[in-house]
Amino acid sequence: MIVMKFGGTSVEDATAIARATDIVCSRLAQDPVVVVSAMAKVTDQLAAMARAAGSGDRESALQLSRAVRERHYNAASELLGSAVFGQLHGELEADFDLLDELLRGIAAVGELTARTTDNVLSYGERLSSKLVTEAFRSHGLKAVLVDARECIVTDANHGKAIPQMDDTNDNVRARLRPLAQKKCVAVMGGFIGATREGTTTTIGRGGSDFSAAIVGAALGAERIEIWTDVDGMKTTDPNLCPDALRIKSIGFEEAAELAYFGAKVLHPSTLLPAIQKNIAVHVLNSRNPKNEGTRITARAPHCRNAFKAIAAKKRITIVDIVATRMLGAHGFMKSIFEVFDRHRCAVDVVSTSEVSVSLTVDSNEAIPAIAADLEKLADVQYRGRNAIVCMVGDDIRETPGVAAKVFTALGDINVRMISQGASEINITFVINEDDVPEAVRRLHTMFFADPDPEVFARD
Ligand code: ASP
Ligand code: MG
Secondary structure, three states, rough: OEEEEEOHHHHHHHHHHHHHHHHOOOOHHHHHHEEEEEOOOHHHHHHHHHHHHHOOOOHHHHHHHHHHHHHHHHHHHHHHHHHHHHHHHHHHHHHHHHHHHHHHHHHHEEEEEEEHHHHHHHHHHHHHHHHHHHHHOOOOEEEEEEEEOOOOOEOHHHOOOOOOOHHHHHHHHHHHHHHHOOEEEEEEOOOOOEEOOOEEEOOOOOOHHEEEEEHHHHHHHEEEEEEEEEOOOOOOOOOOOOOEEEEEEEEEEHHHHHHHHOOOOOHHHHHHHHHHHEEEEEEEEEOOOOOOEEEEOOOOOOOOOOEEEEEEEEEEEEEEOHHHOOOOOOOOHHHHHHHHOOOOOOOEEEEEEOEEEEEEEEHHHHHHHHHHHHHOOOEEEEEEEEEEEEEEEEEHHOOOHHHHHHHHHHHOOOEEEEEOOOOOEEEEEEHHHHHHHHHHHHHHHHHHHOOOOOOOOOO
């Protein structure tokens, strides 16, 4: 059994859904279970409708809803024969009428709760999964629609509800296994679930990957395929460096580190249920299904090159805190970090000396307020327009002299802070934002001139 998850761009219109159908047909022998996102941008549009209604602007909310309704009708009419379209049109119409009723209700009370927001957002996946199921059927597949709310049991923490694994695993197995045994393709919307009492919830934006990982782990799937619109993960941003290579295979921790520092393909923490069960996750391109994409595995593959990838995160501010009082004193760090904590501001890189602390933050909004608080403790300066460059590779543990090579490659580029994580799988430093393209090119040339063919590909 395998799980195939199609993201928003892979089901964005009739053409995309037809492509997804062909991809699923090519995998029938492996008993696929399909998890789909809402059509691209629909979740954002539903959120906008809910907000408009919440602020009492009923007309804007309903207008936005009409546009989304049209898009689903259009895709359905292009994909389906007229008899099936007629029937599905009726079903979609009933759903959209309910959505509009909900929006009118929100506008009437002029108040939007987290619980109601989840109800509105859930329409994206509920509708896309219906549409995709019908498209599969009209292509001759034995597809069965499964309501995620009958499988994924969560707590009531609306907007980021936490799946309750025991109940969820039982439901997923009871509902999906018999379908696979009958050679039916189950189609389920990602991102949504329900509490034990049956209230609709969502599990966090981008949550369809998480749904796919949960289903894959519960079923002990052979693998999970995440279908998106790029050829997997790259050694660096191809816009910065045209020589960027495709990473054929990467460890889970390496991928997680990269996601944190800017790689946008997916957030691997959502894959944890699958990784813990040693199920490989493949990131694939639905517009280019022949490409092998990137395989994410529990253990990092061994690699001749020290690094797997270079990520850069811009719009970073360095905060320098200098206090001679700090000499020999304890409790100083605590009081500094308490300030950041109070402002709910995450700190990325930290380096300290006897009388100073430098750290980086990525939310510039809070900086003036934070600096005002810190000034009660020490001298504070902050400098914007910096970037964190993070080089990730499990093999740096075994490669002596890597840091020296990194700084040789950087040459005359000014490095403002350096940190090597305790995990020993990354080297991270901070430079001026304007130096990023040049730094990334120099580093890429130094470390990827002779790529290990087992781990990297040039396509
Ligand atoms: N549709 C949801 C979102 O846009 C979930 C997902 O696509 O993964 O956040
Ligand atoms: Mg996504």
